[in-house]
Amino acid sequence: MSDAGAIAGQLHIVAAVNDEEILGNNxxxxxxxxxxxxxxxxxxxxxSASEAYNRGIDESTAPIIVFAHQDVFLPEGWEEGLARAIAEIEVKDPDWAVIGACGVDLTGKHVGHVWSSGLSRRVGGRFGAPRETVCIDEFVIILRRSSGLRFDEGLPGFHLYGTDIVQMARAAGLHAYVADLPAIHNSRPVRTYRGGYADAWHYMQRKWQAILPIATLTVPLTRTPLPLLRSQFRLWRTFPKRLAGATDSRIDPRELVRQLDL
Ligand SMILES: [Mn+2]
Structure with a gap:
């Protein structure tokens, strides 16, 4: 799968959409x-993301499904990076289940590479060979169809489904990886971890209670709700400043790619 044309024929992209302008822009x-x-x-x-994504699995046939946010831009050549990552992973693990672009490795270290407009910065950077991960950021999730994995439709809303699919892979004896696949996440600053986020967090806390704590890229899943409460307070306190510092998400991501040399 070294040739980009060959990989393109194996992919299908699935997105949950609630804003046509953001989709069209990114x-x-x-x-x-x-x-x-x-x-x-x-x-x-x-x-929920799970409902949309399982429809994407059921209504497509490609062996590799790329679930991407509507606010993500996959730069020129992104699929060549994916083909390289898959080739590297398959040397040791032909039965890989999930690949993401940001995660937390088995030693607890954050790995990944993305431009986040919401944070107005490049998160991570080049890191070479793919690494096994315990969670992935939801902005892009790559699933190998023959892993047999599906998204959990009991998980409400649009949060933490990246961590959940990785943990389901691990529970099935399969593995998930973070690969160096830089992209633009043209996101807006996260306003709150109340409401939908908290519902998803509590669902995950119950679902995975036997193996807590679990690292995530937002709030770790723990027995005590304290990390969630602390993060809710921190987001509330910092939102005005983060909003003021964010990159305008209406920017053309092609311009960001040129500026950033991703
Ligand atoms: Mn997003």
Whole structure:
């Protein structure tokens, strides 16, 4: 799978969409999507990411499914990076289940590489060979269809499904990886961990109670709710400053790629 044309034929892109302008400005502009090189399905009106993503699994046939946020831009050549990562992973683990672009490795170290407009900074940087991970950021999730994994439709809303799919892989004796696949996450600053986020966190806390704590890229899953409460307070206190410092998410991500040399 070293050749980019070969990998494109194995992929299908799936997105849950609630804003056509954001989709048009970001994911739809990605060369893979804009050129028609890879098929894509957008699901609107889903109650949860799991519901949309499982429809994407059921209504496509490609062996590798790329679940991407509507506010993600996959730069030119992204699929070549993916082909390289898969080749590297398959030397040791032909039965890999999940690949993401940001995660936490088995030693607890954050690894990944993305531009986040919400944070107005490059998160992580080049890190070489793919590494096993215990969670992944939801902005891009790559699933090997023959792993047999599906998203848990009991998990409400649009949070923590990256950690959940990785933990389901591990529970099934499979492995998940973070690969160096830089992209633009043209996100807005996170306003709150109340409401939908808290519902998902409590669901995950119950679901995985036997193996807590579990690292995530937001709030760790723990027996005590203290980390969630602390993070809720911190987000509330810092939101005005983060909003003021964020990159305008209406920016053309192609311009960001040129500026950032991702
Ligand atoms: Mn996003």
């Amino acid at each position: 994911l739809a502009r990605s060369p893979l999507v804009a050129s028609g090189a890879v098929g894509h399905s957008c699901y609107r009106g889903a109650r």
